[in-house]
Amino acid sequence: MSQHIIVWFRQDLRLDDNPALESAVNSASAIIPIYIDDETCGRQPGTMGRWWRDASLRKLNAALKARGSRLIYRTGKAAQILPALAQEVGAKAVVWNRQYEADIVARDTDIKKSLKDSGIDAESSNGALLFEPWEVTSKSTGGPFKVFTPFWRACRALGLKRALWDAPAKLPAPDSWPDSAPLPATDAPSHMDRLGGWQPGEDGARAALSLFLTQNIRGYAERRNLPAEPATSRLSPHLRWGEISPARIVSETKNADIAADDGDKFLAELGWREFSYQLLYHNPALSETCLQEKFEAFPWRNDPHELEAWKRGETGYPIVDAGMRELRRTGYMHNRVRMIAASFLIKHLLVDWREGEKWFWECLVDADPANNSASWQWVAGCGADAAPYFRIFNPILQGPKFDADGVYTKTYVPELNALSGKTLYAPWTAKSDMLDGGQIALGETYPYPIVNHEAARARALESFKSL
Ligand SMILES: Cc1cc2nc3c(=O)[nH]c(=O)nc-3n(C[C@H](O)[C@H](O)[C@H](O)COP(=O)(O)OP(=O)(O)OC[C@H]3O[C@@H](n4cnc5c(N)ncnc54)[C@H](O)[C@@H]3O)c2cc1C
The missing domain is CATH 1.25.40.80 (Serine Threonine Protein Phosphatase 5, Tetratricopeptide repeat)
Incomplete structure (x- = not known):
């Protein structure tokens, strides 16, 4: 009897220490690896997340080929594709590693039941x-x-x-392979700086x-x-x-x-x-609902122009702008700067944290369904074990504290190269000869601050009190 097993790769694009793959290797006469791009279920990756995933799928396919196997790639509803494929190849089982978003859990539970109802085993493991x-x-x-x-x-x-479990040295292949769509193209988005040095x-x-x-x-x-x-x-x-x-x-x-x-x-x-x-x-609605309910009544301003300035890295606060530009150029932002930039959006501009969460989701190569929402809620003060709302990062002081020589900031805000020390982080305080000498024309080559720090801080605390 056929001992074909389908290994359904999802958020576990590796051969090393992969419990689902390991369970198949132990009992299959042939393994059929598949990845399904199912846009009908789960939060879809943003531009940078998708770029990373698609590059990773190619690497996974190459690693499988080196072991006598290959990755079958299909697009569509997993709930239809998997049972049909299991029938087609005469699989005795489908195995996968678990994910934890509520709609994915519900879909996987249904798939498990429908496979079992047709006499096909279905097993999931913890690989994440x-x-x-x-x-x-x-x-x-x-x-x-x-x-x-x-x-x-x-x-x-x-x-x-x-x-x-180490990656298996070889994977047993079926006599004939089921059809596969071509793997998606992996061109990096044009704004992205390939020097980010990523190796998906x-x-x-x-x-x-x-x-x-x-x-x-x-x-x-x-x-x-x-x-x-x-x-x-x-x-x-x-x-x-x-x-x-x-x-x-x-x-x-x-x-x-x-x-x-x-x-x-x-x-x-x-x-x-x-x-x-x-x-x-x-808390399945982690990206949509404040864990602390009282924050749902927060009086957000949500000024669209200020939100745009933040996204472009043109707030007039160099450490915030450096972070936002790092994000656009490399698909990444350093954790310390993520906290400063997120706090600025939420507290200085009074933009709902969900707007920032969505932008990070779109731009981060590591945009993660759990880490991104939980971290935004943490910064906003509405999450679990969160930073208290009244802790408002001062973007003028955070720069000299964590990037004293300005090396990071000047990498992404080179128009301020001529400034140093505390002045770099508050260019509007620089003497005019220093600005002229550095060919810095505030309001032209680099923006004035879009809000005054002290006033914004007072306004944020006032808004918080109104809750
Ligand atoms: C507003 C905001 C949004 C964020 N969004 C994401 C996101 O979408 N995806 C993401 O992976 N991280 C996110 N983080 C957490 C953190 O910034 C990144 O995990 C970290 O910068 C990644 O760099 P690293 O791998 O070099 O981290 P390291 O310092 O080397 O940490 C090792 C690993 O630990 C985990 N980790 C580190 N810090 C955190 C944290 N605060 N919360 C949860 N896990 C953490 C990550 O998986 C990370 O790769 C966010 C933080 C903030 C403040």
Whole structure:
């Protein structure tokens, strides 16, 4: 009897430590790998997310081919494509790794049932997280944690390490392959700076982890806040598309020759990812609804011109503008600057956090259904364990604090190259000879601030009080 198994790749574009693939390798006479671009279910990736995914699919296909296999690519409803394909190839089972958005969970549950009703096995595994979102619960409430620190303490107590599976050396192929549509083209959007140095795919993920653990993690606890330093892992887009498993990252970090503090702090950031997924699973409308309900009544201004200026990186606050331009050019923004830029939009401009969330979703290569919404809610003060609303980042002081030499800021706002120190972050305070000498004409070559910091801060606090 046929022992064909379909492996449905989704947000797990890797062969290493892939539990669904591993389960198939153990019992299949032939494996049929498929990716389905199902636009009818789940939040669709934005421009940069899609670019990354499509590049990653090519890498996955190449890795499969090197093992005597290939990726079948189809577009349409997974709920129709999978049962039909299972009939066509005479599959005994379909296996996949789980996702956690509510509509995807509902669709997958239906697919599982319909396959089983037709006598085909269907099994899902956890390939994306260290713990399932329902697995780590508070002893006092029995429900999910609402605060990060006890959540992560509970995770660590359960043990972060688990057994890993290496990528199989060979994959058994069927006698004949089912049809596949051509893989999507992967031209980078024209505004994107290819020097961002991204390498989508599993090899790129392993290279990024290795570079980080052998060179860049030193002093992570402090240096991770400095946007000019190569001091973070840049693993976020790789994790977003499952090109590396968090369990693999834990194992390599624990085995690395690094300071314990640095390793612990880095793993705690992975903990924030786990926490965000737990929030998404238990709050399916995370990208649309404030976790703290009172914020639904917040008096947002939502001025469309100011929102546009923020998106273009033309707010007149250099550290904010540098971040927004980094985002457009590279599909990424440093975490510290994400916090400053997001806080500026929400608090200085009083634009609803959901507008910013949508723009990041469109532009980030790592735009993630859990991390993006949870982080925006955190900055807005309406999320779980969030920064209090009255903590308003001062964009004039954050620059000199975290980019003292201006290296990061000038990379993206080169028209201010002639300025330095505190003046760089408040160009309107520069003496006229300094501006003239640097060919800076405020209002022409670089904008005046679109809001006055002190006035905007007072207005934000007033609006918050009105809640
Ligand atoms: C407004 C805002 C929006 C964000 N949107 C996203 C997003 O769409 N996708 C995304 O992956 N991260 C998002 N983050 C979190 C964080 O900025 C990025 O994960 C980080 O900058 C990625 O760089 P890195 O991989 O070098 O991080 P590292 O410092 O090397 O961290 C390692 C990994 O931990 C996880 N991580 C780190 N910080 C966080 C965090 N605060 N919350 C959840 N997970 C975290 C990421 O998976 C990251 O790759 C956002 C943060 C803010 C403030």
